[in-house]
Amino acid sequence: MHPQLKPLLSEIATARTRYISTVTQLTEQQAQYKPTPEVWSALENTEHLFWAEQGGIWGMWRALEAYRQGTPIWSGELTNRGRSIEDVIEQTWQPKETVPANAAPRLGGTLAFWCASLASLQSLLKAFSYAVDGEDLDAIIHPHPISGPLDIGQRFAFLRFHIDRHRRQIGALFTNDL
Template identity: 55%
Template structure:
C-alpha cells in the first residue's frame, strides 16, 4: 500500500509537471481559448487552485472532526478499494460540470494563479503532517461528484486531477501554436 509520504510526493510531482507546462506561456497565450465554451490556461489553473484548496480544507476539517468523535463517514462505499482512475471512470461524465465552489470566477494573470497553486503544496504537506498511514483507509468527506472516498483516495484524486488538467493545458498549447502557424 502507498503511504502518506508517497502520496504527497506524487501530488508534488504532478504539481511541478503542471507548472512546467505553463512555463513560457505569455498572457495572450494563457488567455487564449480554442472555442468560446472552452477554458483557457488561466481558468484551468484558477479551477485547480479552488478545487484543491477546498479539498485540502475539507480533508483537514474532516480528519480533526473524526478524531474529536464529532463526525464519521464510515460505512459501505461504492468506491471502496478502487484506484482513483476507476472511481473517475465510474462517476464522471465525458464533460463534467464543475461544482460552483471550484469554478474559475476571478480571472487575472496566469502568474498569480500559478503562484497560488504552487503555494498549496506547503498547505498539503502541513496537512500530511497530521495524517498517519492508517488514516489513509478512513473515509473522508465525500467528493461532490465522485462520492465517498478515503483520505488515501482523496490524495490520489489530487494527483489525478492535476495531471488531467496538465493534459488539457498541453493540448491548449499545441492548439495555440497551430492557430498561430495558420495565421502566418
C-alpha cells in the same frame, strides 16, 4: 508524516511541478486563449485547480477533525472502498463534467499569480500529512462532489490525477485535440 501519504505527496509535487512548468511556458496571451467560449483557457484551468485543491484540502482537514471528535462527516456506504482513483473517475465522471461553483474560475488575473497560488498548496498538503500521522486513513472520508466518498489516500491520489488531467487539457488547447 503519515507513511502512506509520503509517496502520494511526492507524486502530487511532481504533477504540480509538471503542470506549472507547462503553463509558465505560455505567454499571457496564450494563457488566455480559448478556442470556444465553453472551453477553459490555461489561466482558467490554473485558477480552477487552485480553488478545487484548496477546497479539497480544507475538506480533508474538516474530515480529520470530525473523525477525531467521533462525528465523521460521511456515514453512508463506502462505494469506492479499495478502488484506484482512475477506476473511481472512470466509473463516476462524464466526459465533460460541470464544475461545482466553489471550484469554478471566477476572478481572472494573471497566470503568474495562479501558478504561485497553486504552488503554495503543497505546503498545506505537507502539513496535513503530519497532522494525520498515526490515524487510519481508510476511516477518514471526505466525499468528492462527483465521485462520492473517498478516503484520504484516494483524495491524495485524486489531487495528482486532477492536476495531470488539466495539464493534458492545456496541451490539447494547442494541438486541436479537444
